[in-house]
Amino acid sequence: MSVAGGQASRGEGVTRARIVEVALELLDSDGTAGLTMRALAAKLGVAPTAIYWHVGDKAALLEAVVDHITADVGDVQPSGRDAPERIRSTARSLRHNLLERPYLVAVVHEQGRTAEIFRPARVVLTREFSGCGLGDRDAALAGEAVLHHVIGSVLIEQQVARAPAQRVPAEPAVDAAELFELTLDALVRGLSRD
Amino acid sequence: MSVAGGQASRGEGVTRARIVEVALELLDSDGTAGLTMRALAAKLGVAPTAIYWHVGDKAALLEAVVDHITADVGDVQPSGRDAPERIRSTARSLRHNLLERPYLVAVVHEQGRTAEIFRPARVVLTREFSGCGLGDRDAALAGEAVLHHVIGSVLIEQQVARAPAQRVPAEPAVDAAELFELTLDALVRGLSRD
DNA sequence: ACCTGAACACCGTTCAAGT
DNA sequence: ACCTGAACACCGTTCAAGT
Numbered sequence: 071m072s073v074a075g076g077q078a079s080r081g082e083g084v085t086r087a088r089i090v091e092v093a094l095e096l097l098d099s100d101g102t103a104g105l106t107m108r109a110l111a112a113k114l115g116v117a118p119t120a121i122y123w124h125v126g127d128k129a130a131l132l133e134a135v136v137d138h139i140t141a142d143v144g145d146v147q148p149s150g151r152d153a154p155e156r157i158r159s160t161a162r163s164l165r166h167n168l169l170e171r172p173y174l175v176a177v178v179h180e181q182g183r184t185a186e187i188f189r190p191a192r193v194v195l196t197r198e199f200s201g202c203g204l205g206d207r208d209a210a211l212a213g214e215a216v217l218h219h220v221i222g223s224v225l226i227e228q229q230v231a232r233a234p235a236q237r238v239p240a241e242p243a244v245d246a247a248e249l250f251e252l253t254l255d256a257l258v259r260g261l262s263r264d
Numbered sequence: 265m266s267v268a269g270g271q272a273s274r275g276e277g278v279t280r281a282r283i284v285e286v287a288l289e290l291l292d293s294d295g296t297a298g299l300t301m302r303a304l305a306a307k308l309g310v311a312p313t314a315i316y317w318h319v320g321d322k323a324a325l326l327e328a329v330v331d332h333i334t335a336d337v338g339d340v341q342p343s344g345r346d347a348p349e350r351i352r353s354t355a356r357s358l359r360h361n362l363l364e365r366p367y368l369v370a371v372v373h374e375q376g377r378t379a380e381i382f383r384p385a386r387v388v389l390t391r392e393f394s395g396c397g398l399g400d401r402d403a404a405l406a407g408e409a410v411l412h413h414v415i416g417s418v419l420i421e422q423q424v425a426r427a428p429a430q431r432v433p434a435e436p437a438v439d440a441a442e443l444f445e446l447t448l449d450a451l452v453r454g455l456s457r458d
Numbered sequence: 459a460c461c462t463g464a465a466c467a468c469c470g471t472t473c474a475a476g477t
Numbered sequence: 478a479c480c481t482g483a484a485c486a487c488c489g490t491t492c493a494a495g496t
Contacts, residue, residue: 461494461496462496463494464494466492468487468490469486469487470486470488471486472484473482473483473485474482476480476482
């Protein structure tokens, strides 16, 4: 919108950083299916092939996009005075970060980089479980379990949201947030007493 | 392969049932990306457009495929003498059913029909938690929590498997089955004591 | 009733060619 | 160094036309 109120923001140095930025805008507005090389090029005011020069093919594009986001998501500050509460708060803010970016989970998942992106959170969780008196290996397993709970919850919640037209009235419909808390609590209690 | 050793099995009544059957073969051999209207038609020995006459567009095709599978997956027989063990065995066989069909979770997930397909299992789990002394609502929540654990685990496990070339050596790599059992146990213990 | 062929509007990607 | 245009091999889908 830097030029003539149109979709295209023309020339003026189409850098790699700018491409990634516009790709994120496209993901935000049109979702995962809306991010095509052609649509991206159009929004940049450039021929589709120009993107190939700057970032490479679509796999490389998605890689760059995921790289760009990784920092924001990994950034979790645990709060609370005892370990269980710090674990729960970490899980909550992680969930929050993920739900804030509906496309993130899908893209990262498709890219097969889920494990990698949660490394900082994994370290935090493992440390807290160690503080509960678990051995190194048990603490690592417990941390992974909580992480999986977060990721699984978000994957399922977003999938339910995306359902085009739920064919079945879908039961009394359990509240996602409530279920998340309940499971988280049961999990932390069950894992720390070991 | 009913004719001339080729890919195409020609004519002889291309029925709706046959189309779904071949679609499943295609999913098994080539995965989700391999199931295209054109590839399916080729394997049936027919023009792509013929499929539209029998089952409609691709969304309808996927719907038919999911319908066809639903029964097999929902079919879980809980075993064990106490409720916690029956819950765990249900979760295990569900996980087993899902891992057996790598494409299933992805397709069902894309279709937004995860909740629907697990209805029978949900009923079983809720009943068992009721047997543990939980009230109706708590039992339903607990059942859903276990279900989510199963689905989330499989989603993550398959995603890890699909990773094209893990960019990071990926930690000591926790064993998926072990993590599944550990979490399941902690979850059931945490949920039934409530 | 059942199927084909041609056509349309999309994809991602390569590569020679321009400046 | 940076970008375009034309081209290729794919998609899903529609629709008139054939038998």
